[in-house]
Amino acid sequence: MSKSYVEVQGVLHVHSHHSDGSGSVAEVLGAAQRAGVDFVVLTDHNTMRAKQEGWEGWHGSTLLIVGEEVSTRAGHCLAVGTSSSILRRRPVEEIIQDIRAQGGLSFIAHPYGVYKPFLRRRDHSWKDWGINSYTGLEIWSYMFDWARQFKYYRWSECVRDPDRLIVGPDPQTLSRWDALGRRARVVGIGGVDAHARRYPLIDVVIFPYEDLFRTVRTHVLLDGPLTGDAAADRDSILRALGAGRCFASYDHLSAGDGFCFSAPAQHLLMGDEAAFSHDLDLVVASPVPAAFRLIRDGLQYGEAEGRRHVFRADGPGVYRVEARLNGRPWIFTNPIYLRG
Template identity: 30%
Template sequence: MCEEHSGIGRRAVFVTGAAAALTLGSVSFASAAGRSEGRETRTVRGTLPTGSPDFVYVPVEVPSGVHEIKVAYTYDRPPVPAGTAGNALDIGIFDERGTELGGQGFRGWSGGARTEFFLRADDATPGYLPGPVREGTWHIALGPYTVAPQGLSYEITITLAYGEQGDAVEPEYPPARAKGRGRAWYRGDCHLHSWYSDGRRTPAQIGALARAAGLDFINTSEHNTHAAHAHWADVAGDDLLVMLGEEVTTRNGHVLALGTEPGTFVDWRYRARDNRFGRFARRIRRAGGLVVPAHPHATCIGCNWKFGFGEADAVEVWNGPYTPDDEVALLDWDGMLVASVREGGGDWIPAMGNSDAHRDPDVVGLPQTVVLADDLTREAIQDGIRAGRSYVAESSRVSLSFRASGGRGEHAGIGERLKTDRDTPVTVRLEVTGAPRCTIRFVTDQGVLFTSAPLPVSGEGAAEWHTTPAYAAYVRAELRHETAAGPLPGALAAFTNPIFLGR
C-alpha cells in the first residue's frame, strides 16, 4: 500500500464551464503497468477548508491491464456549534474521457449514500455504470456539500485489480408502452428513489408498492445518475408503465428529468449564477423528457429552487406528506397562474405531485398525479402532464371530476379553456369520492371564492359554483382535510390544475 497526502496547497483551480473546481495532485499506479494479476492500493489523505469549491477532483492514473476499480472513503465529523452545518462529503467518479461539463466521462455518483464503490466491465455498485476499465486518467469527484468550521479531513483508498476484463452486459430497458385503457385517467408517481441512489428499496420492491398504491405509471429519478435505467425492465408490465429519468441535484435546487430516453445522463455541476441550466433543460427535452423543478420551497440545504421557472414544463407543488413548504409552493404556483392570465393566459405551468419516497415508512403514491392521457404510453402521459390535464390526490381512494360549462352547451375540463364571452354565466362543478369530512374550495385569480360544508363520512359529494369569465379568469379546485383550529386551512387531500374561463 502506498499513501499520499493532498489538500488545498497542492491544487490547480480550473473552470469546467460552470463553477470553479479544484484538481488535486495525481495518484499514480503507472509503475504497475503490464501486471496480469493481483491488486494494488493507494491511499490519499487531505483536508478541505470552509469555502472549498463545489467539486474537488482527485486524478488517478490507471495503467493498462486493470479489470476493476474499487474506491472507499471516510471523512471526519467534528462537533459544530448549534446552527452551524457539519461535514458532508459526496463522491462519484469519471473515467478517462474526462470531467468536462456534460461530457462522456461520467461513470457514477452515490453522493453521501455509500462509503465505497467498485466498477468493472460486467458489474458495478448501484449508482455506477459497468463498463470497460480503460487506461488513462480517471477522476474521483468529491462534493464537499457542507464543511465544518474546523475543515473537512478525508481519506480515500483506491484499489486496482489486474486481470482480464469480463464481458460487458447489454442493458435492457423497460418498454415505453403498457397495456392501458385508451383515453382515460392514469395515476402515477414520478419522483422515486431506489438503492441506485440514496433510497433503500430495490426496483422490484418499488414496483410492488406502486401496484399496491393503484398506480399505472412511475418515473425513476435517482440523484445525479442514470445507472438505474437498465434495472427496471423486469418491474414494468402490462399494468405498470416505467418511465426513466433523473433527479438533477444541484447546489441551487433539484429538477426532475421526467421520461427521458434510456441511458440519458444530465449533468448537475452548476449553480444558478453560472447561467448553465438552460443548456441542460434543453438536453432533457432533446432526450424526450419533461423539465420539472422538484420541491421548490424545500428547506434542506441546496434544495430550494433558484433557477426560475422559464424552462419548466411543470412544477412539483406537492412533495410527500403535506407540509408547510408544500403550502408555500402551492401559493407560489397560484401566483404564477395569476401572472399568466395577466399576460394573456396562453403560457402557464401545470402543477403535479409526487412522493419522493426513499425508504420505509415513505409511502409510494403519496401524493400521486392523475393524468388524462390518450393511452398508457410515455408520450401520452407526458402530453397530459405538459397540458395540465391532471390533478393531484393523496391516494388512489380519492377521485375527482371537475368541469366548467357555459350557457350554450360549452364545456371544459381540467387544463382546458372554456371559451365564452366575458359576461356569460358559467357553472363550475366538482364531484368527489374518497374524501370523508373534507371541504371543497374553489380558487380563482382573486383567491378562495367558495368553500363547501364538510363532505359526509362516506367521502362522496359534489359542489357547484356560478361565476363569469369577467369575475374569474380561472378556477381550480382543492380538497382540504379538517383543521383543528385557527384560520389556516387543513392539509390538502387533492387539488386540480385550473380551468381557464373566457376567450
C-alpha cells in the same frame, strides 16, 4: 364532460439504489404493485441507469417510467420522458432546454424545500425564479411536508405515525404556482420523494416504499385506455401530465379516483386554457363528500361542501380547486385557465 377520460394514478419522484434510495428497482416495482398504483416515475439523482438496464416498461400491472432528478445550481429538477441523462454542470436554462429538446417534461422539485429538524437549517429550495421554461412544479412533496413538522426530540412519534404531521402543500409553493399560472400554464404534480432509508444498526427501514406509495399520488386523465404497449402508454401518460390533466391526491385519506374539475359547457378540463367570453359554470365532482375551495388567481373565490357543486366564473382568471376531508388536505387540482 361530453368526452370521457380514462383515469390512472401513480407515484412520482422515487429513488432506488442507483442513487440514494435503499431498494433495488425490482423492490420498488414490487412495492408499487402491492400498493396498487398504475405507474411509477423513477427519478434517481443524475442517472438513468435503470433505463439503460432495460427496466422501463410494464411489470405486471405497473408501468415503470424512468426519469432522473437533476441537481442544478438553482436546485433540483425532475426530468421525465427524456431519452438520455442530462448533463448538469452548465447553466440551468440550458438544462431545461435540453430536457425539452429530448421531448421530456421538467418539474421543479420541492420548490420551497427548507426544514430545520434540529439546529441546522437544510435548504433544498429552488433558487432561480427568473427561469420560466419548465413544465411545472412539484406542488406537494410528501416527504418535505413531513420534514417541515419533524423534530428529532419527537423521533419515535413522527416516524410511527407520520400522517399526523401532514398539513398539505407549502403555502409558498401554492402562492408561487398561482402567480406563475397567470402568464402561462404551469403544471402541478404531487411527489413522494421516496428513499426508503435503511438503518442497519437497528434493522429498520424508515418510510418503506409501499407505505409511501399509498400517500400522495398524481391522478392523470388520459384520452383513452392504456394498451399494454409500454412506449405508447408512457407517451400517453406524459402527454396528459404535460397538459396539466392531473391532480394531486392524498390517497391515504381516501382514494381520489373519480374526482373531477371541469367546465362542461366549453368542454374544458383541468389544465385546459380558453378565452373568457361570458359567465361559465365550473363543476366539481367528488367520489366522497368533501369541503371544496375554489381558488381564482391565488385568492379564495368560493367554497362549498358535498359530492358535487357548481361554481360560477364571472370573469377571467386561473381557477383551481382544493378539497379537504374532515379538515385534512386531500386534493389539489390543476387549474382551468380562463384568459382575459
